[in-house]
Amino acid sequence: MGEVIPVTMKKEGGSSSSIKCPMLTSSNYTVWAMRMKITLKVHKVWEVIETESVNGDKNDLATALLFQSIPEALILQVGDLDTAYKVWDAIKLRHMGAERVREARLQTLMAEFDQLQMKDSEKIDDFAGKLSEISSKSTALGVNIEEPKLVRKFLKCLPRKKYIQIVASLEQVLDLNNTGFEDIIGRLKAYEERVSEETEVEEEKGKLMYANSESQKYQSNQSDNGGSTARIFVSCSKKHKVENDETQNADELMMHELVFLNEKNVVPEKFETNA
The missing domain is CATH 1.10.1200 (Non-ribosomal Peptide Synthetase Peptidyl Carrier Protein; Chain A)
Incomplete structure (x- = not known):
């Protein structure tokens, strides 16, 4: 949320108390504005912003508190403004665009979370x-x-x-x-x-x-x-x-035929007698 700056506030009777001012950043404008409003009320100077008053002492105190809570670069941009109301309004205008972007990003992020x-x-x-x-x-x-x-x-x-x-x-x-x-x-x-x-x-x-x-x-x-x-x-x-058996029988038959056909050549005498 940014740096918090302590501001000393004097009370009646010489005592004092310290109230912390929130430091404005590029992403915390909404929260910063809420806190600064309370801080200005505690110091009894919120009315100069609410009513656009030019009351000298209160206006100076409110402006000082605002300057305590914004970056140096922004102080250079609003430093010439003569009232706390103008300073407050200038800060608001410069951050409303960024605030819209922040809200759009936040909506996208929450949709992603839900889905x-x-x-x-x-x-x-x-x-x-x-x-x-x-x-x-x-x-x-x-x-x-x-x-x-x-x-x-x-x-x-x-x-x-x-x-x-x-x-x-x-x-x-x-x-x-x-x-x-x-x-x-x-x-x-x-x-x-x-x-x-x-x-x-x-x-x-x-x-x-x-x-x-x-x-x-x-x-x-x-x-x-x-x-x-x-x-x-x-x-x-x-x-x-x-x-094998059939082949053996065929071989034996063939051999017998050959012997029979050549019997006259083998045993001529027997052949002539038989003739």
């Missing part, structure tokens, strides 16, 4: 970082997002299928209005790690069951193929034996 949802594949740390970033930007623009709002937004944005159990438990056990944002992040991270470990165990079991199933299929196929091979081998052996 933000956590993806199924997203980690708790990553999503928490997004919420924290929006919260920091909002604070820089002058609006602080309170922790209960961050906590409820976080729980609402979690994927229900994956986190429904832990969300229901936290809502029943904890007082979300008094639970810190970092506390919720820690609990959800612990749950995320446990779910991740259980998922890995289930995946390993699934792989092991698949491997065993494939092994049994392979052994069954090998057994079936072995029987077929044996049957084919027996059939081939029988066929080969039959073919």
Whole structure:
């Protein structure tokens, strides 16, 4: 919100008190104006701005307080103005444009905050970082997002299928209005790690069951193929034996015919007697 400048105020009887003036920055005009109004009222000089009075002492005190709470560069721009009202009005005109820009940025940021949802594949740390970033930007623009709002937004944005159990438990056990944002992040991270470990165990079991199933299929196929091979081998052996027997008989018949046809050449006397 900028630097705070202490201003000493003298009271009746010689005592004094210190009142802090807020320092104006490029992004805190609205808050600065509210604080300065209170400061000027405490010093009993707000009326010179409200009524555009030119009362000498009060006008000088109000102007001095305003000069205490603005940067040097701005003092050089408004230093020639002769009344506190003119100084106040000049500061307002110079920052209203910046204020409109700030409000537009803030509206965009709040829309982003409302639409933000956590993806199924997203980690708790990553999503928490997004919420924290929006919260920091909002604070820089002058609006602080309170922790209960961050906590409820976080729980609402979690994927229900994956986190429904832990969300229901936290809502029943904890007082979300008094639970810190970092506390919720820690609990959800612990749950995320446990779910991740259980998922890995289930995946390993699934792989092991698949491997065993494939092994049994392979052994069954090998057994079936072995029987077929044996049957084919027996059939081939029988066929080969039959073919060998037929070939042997044919050879013996051919040999007998050859001997019969050449018998006269082999045993001439026997042939003549037979003739």
